[in-house]
Amino acid sequence: MTHHTNLSNIGVIGLGVMGKNLALNIADNGYHVAVFDLDTAKVNAALEQEHQERKAGLAPRMQACNNLSEMLDKLVSPKVIVLSVPAGSIVDGICNTLIESGINSEDIVIDTGNSLWTDTVEREAHYQGKFKFFSSAVSGGEVGARFGPSLMPSGDESAWQYVAPIWNAIAAKVDSKTGLPIERFEPGNPVTEGEPCTTYIGPAGSGHYVKMVHNGIEYADMQLICEAYQLLHDGIGLSTYDIGDIFKRWNQGSLNSYLMGISAEVLQQKDPLTDKPLVEMILDKAGQKGTGLWTAVSSLQIGCPAPTIAEAVYARAISTQKSLRVSLSNTLMGPQKATLTEAEKTDFINALEDALYCAKVCCYAQGFQLMAMEAKEQNWTLNFAEIAKIWRAGCIIRATFLQSITQAYVENPQLANLLMAESFSSALAAKQLNWRKTVAASVMQGIPAPCIASAVAYYDSYRCETLPANLLQGQRDFFGAHTFERTDKPAGEKYHLDWSAKVRTLVKM
Known part of the structure; x- marks a missing residue:
């Protein structure tokens, strides 16, 4: 030029x-x-x-x-x-x-x-x-x-x-x-x-779609870090500055990312007006521009499970209901808070680091699967190794973690879901107990962790060869004659049971 x-x-x-x-x-x-x-x-x-x-x-x-x-x-x-x-x-x-x-x-x-x-x-x-x-x-x-x-x-x-x-x-x-x-x-x-x-x-349109999903992942990633902050603050009573130190340490390891780095910095910032930690003076109402919402809507429209991304959008929505939360906080009962020993606190901090990593893998898996399903629908050929590569710097979700995603797609460009990549499935297998302990602790302590918990459910759903959707199809056939397929017959063959008849007969549709 x-x-x-x-x-x-x-x-x-x-x-x-x-x-x-x-x-x-x-x-x-x-x-x-x-x-x-x-x-x-x-x-x-x-x-x-x-x-x-x-x-x-x-x-x-x-x-x-x-x-x-x-x-x-x-x-x-x-x-x-x-x-x-x-x-x-x-x-x-x-x-x-x-x-x-x-x-x-x-x-x-x-x-x-x-x-x-x-x-x-x-x-x-x-x-x-x-x-x-x-x-x-x-x-x-x-x-x-x-x-x-x-x-x-x-x-x-x-x-x-x-x-x-x-x-x-x-x-x-x-x-x-x-x-x-x-x-x-x-x-x-x-x-x-x-x-x-x-x-x-x-x-x-494909570039804007990829950016939209990037923002959906960004919503989930931010919310995961916020949930970790609340679990450490309300769950085991750590100070804001101490949590900043923990995040700084995590940022040296597998959780290294721009968002983890800035979260540590935000938590360690003093408020110029009161000398208290600034984050404690910031009102807990989160705004949104809509791209995370569009990602959740797109996942629902195309039938691609992205629960962790959707939960992050809901978390922002519930944050805006401040006055309702204030009034309900005085009427809704929660569990008795447990007191932990120092050793138990250390164990919890280590477990939470693993939980955050596992949930993060799941939220990226959801985003990449969503891009793959939409690409198929639109006849786009997306190069996921290249997309992971261009997110390694310059963008809000930049993280060393993306190097592993790049590698996974270089090894298998046709990967249907990131959870199928050996590097991730083995890491999740090794860390899953700590992930589950974290979710159990959040429930027992009455501290909401919708993204971390939804990610476990997502992981477990994909581990299930048989889900209870068989009962669901039975229910649908009962009230609406929606038919069902059988496990012992060829795929695509539809059956209906005449539920209202005295003698219930099976009809092939």
Whole structure:
């Protein structure tokens, strides 16, 4: 991609937190960026930051545009425009303005917002012939956008070929041998070595679907850590700072992850106003943007079990019912709290570490199986080893654990469920007793651990050759003549028992 005098390589529309940081990241990597936002204060802030961060003697790498037709005039062809705006109708508003401003069929518009994947599929079809509508989910928040996010692009393959050099440049990087992130948070000095955390995911919508599932896993992962915190705090009476120390230690082992690291940091933060631990001053009502909810809904629609992800969404919902919880906490009886010896507390802490690992395996297994089932439904060919790879840095669920997932899919790309991978099944077998002890303790202590407990049920359900769904089918046949298959007859043959007759006869349907 060559640079022409006064022309920019790429345009960025929307200079909120993510848009501004993406634009600066692109500029850091040697590209010239044209920027636009309806709010001129945001444009000025972006230009000012670029000016401050630019090395002495370098020409400006960012130019402002007053409107979209001016942006089109300032870009080399084919024009590449990045949208960093809220999902929904605003995306179509901008696309229509670009059409009115003279965008052409070879130009590329990239939606980087958290759009619902089905909207992305519809948009690509709708704008065909006008321009190439392309999408790329972005994970990693503000710092990721600035110094290297995980990017999940999907859509027109020729559009991907054209934007790939930019995407490879701005993405987070990992060491190919260890799978650990290579990080440098210095403006003007981007990481250029290592494997980039981006890969072409597949046809329209697939990138946003993969990002949606990433967020569903993120919900579960965060909730698992929160449950561990409550079990340590309310269950065995540890101080917030002590729990921060335990999380720090866990972060050195198999639970090493971005979320574990920041949880330790949050727990060890003092409140500037009261000098108490900050977390104890934060109201226990959790918000959500909807992507975790979409993941749970998608799993229900396609019939893919993802109970741990769904429980994480429910946990946020119940957290918002604060006043009801306050009143019920005074009326609903709980168990007598047990007092533990120091040795018992140490045992519990060790058991909880194993429980967290096992539950985490199950929540990733649910996410990857969900992607596989939807891919089959949509005729997408998803490369799960590559997806696990691009989540190793830049994104919120980055963890050393993803190296093992990558390995599992490299060894068997057709893996139906992560629990089938020998590395995971043997780890779960070794740690399961501690997992079960943790769930039993949470129930006996009356401390909710919906995600850790649902993960055990998920694991045990897959261990069951025979589930009680045989009785369920009997019930359905009794009240609704829904028929059933038999264990001693060919698959697909349906039978019904005439339950109301004096002599109950079996009828082959």
